[in-house]
Amino acid sequence: MSDTNGYPYSPPSAGWSGEMPPNSPPLAGWHEAPGWSSPVGVRSAVTRTVLLFAACVLVMQILGGVIGVAIAFTNPAVMDVLRQHVASGSADVSAIMNDPVFQQALGPATLIGSIIGEALGICCFFGLRGKKLLTSDIATTRPVGRRWGQLGAAVAAIFAVQLVLSLLNALVVGTTGYDPSNVQSTMLDPVLNSVWGMLAAVFLLPFFEELIFRGAIMRHLVPYGVNFAIVTQAVLFGLWHMNLYQGIFAVPMGLILGFVAYRFSLKWSFALHALNNGFAMVMGLSWMPVWVAPAIMVLAALVAVAVLVVHRDRIKGFLAAGAPPRPVATWIAPGGVMPVSLQPSVIQPSPFRIGWASPAFIVVTALMFLVCCLMMQIA
Numbered sequence: 001m002s003d004t005n006g007y008p009y010s011p012p013s014a015g016w017s018g019e020m021p022p023n024s025p026p027l028a029g030w031h032e033a034p035g036w037s038s039p040v041g042v043r044s045a046v047t048r049t050v051l052l053f054a055a056c057v058l059v060m061q062i063l064g065g066v067i068g069v070a071i072a073f074t075n076p077a078v079m080d081v082l083r084q085h086v087a088s089g090s091a092d093v094s095a096i097m098n099d100p101v102f103q104q105a106l107g108p109a110t111l112i113g114s115i116i117g118e119a120l121g122i123c124c125f126f127g128l129r130g131k132k133l134l135t136s137d138i139a140t141t142r143p144v145g146r147r148w149g150q151l152g153a154a155v156a157a158i159f160a161v162q163l164v165l166s167l168l169n170a171l172v173v174g175t176t177g178y179d180p181s182n183v184q185s186t187m188l189d190p191v192l193n194s195v196w197g198m199l200a201a202v203f204l205l206p207f208f209e210e211l212i213f214r215g216a217i218m219r220h221l222v223p224y225g226v227n228f229a230i231v232t233q234a235v236l237f238g239l240w241h242m243n244l245y246q247g248i249f250a251v252p253m254g255l256i257l258g259f260v261a262y263r264f265s266l267k268w269s270f271a272l273h274a275l276n277n278g279f280a281m282v283m284g285l286s287w288m289p290v291w292v293a294p295a296i297m298v299l300a301a302l303v304a305v306a307v308l309v310v311h312r313d314r315i316k317g318f319l320a321a322g323a324p325p326r327p328v329a330t331w332i333a334p335g336g337v338m339p340v341s342l343q344p345s346v347i348q349p350s351p352f353r354i355g356w357a358s359p360a361f362i363v364v365t366a367l368m369f370l371v372c373c374l375m376m377q378i379a
Helices: 039-072 076-087 093-097 100-123 126-134 148-176 182-188 195-224 226-240 244-263 266-283 292-310 312-321 351-355 359-378
Strands: 029-032 329-332
Touching (some): 039 100, 039 126, 039 195, 039 226, 039 351, 039 359, 076 100, 100 195, 126 195, 148 244, 148 292, 182 244, 195 351, 226 244, 226 351, 244 359, 292 312
Antiparallel strands (some): 029 329
16 A cells, blocks of 8 residues: 555554444454554665665676776777787886876776666666566656745755855865865766766766665665655765765755655656756856856755745654654453553654664675775875
């Protein structure tokens, strides 16, 4: 059974307004009300999710990179460079990798490897969603209606986060001389050196990422709490970028896109993701005035702050509604029925406390965070 947004839920049990349902048969022992998941279920779901996420990272990032380098070496010009280095007796790997000819060939090869890697990575999540991953996860939508303001607020929030990240980067550069944003340029420049690479970065790669994070991962975890699902996929989304600079931005962006995907559809989260990447592409063009991007981000930040202040009660309501379901454990004496008002209740532990404490989640996230920190060394 699912709600209007395509997410599974359990209907409230009948007769919980004060008394047991009429004509209830005599029962004995503890009985759990429907609509919640056991700690074992939460832990199992998180373990399965992070292990598939780890497999996806290996396929997408490592295998995709290997494929890209292999494709680059099929270029005749690259092979000529390789033969020249070998013949001169200076077959230094770093010298070959930094050769202009190799760098020029690496761009499209990296793009092809990334696309192949992400397409293969998506296959890891068929175990979570099955054919729904390419059908209902994409097709399920809720009409916007009069809620265009919420989408506008989400756009403003994304640009506001960009402003905060830019200010933090400027602060680090000003105080230490180290530019964290260089790691992003080093990793993305080979892909963005062509029109096809920019189009893929704006449209194709965001589609893959939305399908994985706001599609498979978030929808798989929603039954254990909406807030839990949105936050968990955002954390994994940040770690997936494999560098601390992009990860710091990706986590809050993942939260915003998760909200949009849950409230509207995966199509709208993809649209906002593409808008964000397109904005970064346009602002990086040489002919774009330098004041345009800061002006847009400052204006967006002011709008986001205004939304937070004016609609704080509605935001609190969404967060409260997204809290994990609470189980009610009822003791019924043998042969009798006890009023619910006299029965004790047991509050379910937070899914964050249960799921994030699983060994698989701890190991995978710790290793990914270590990789994110080590990748900053290339900046």
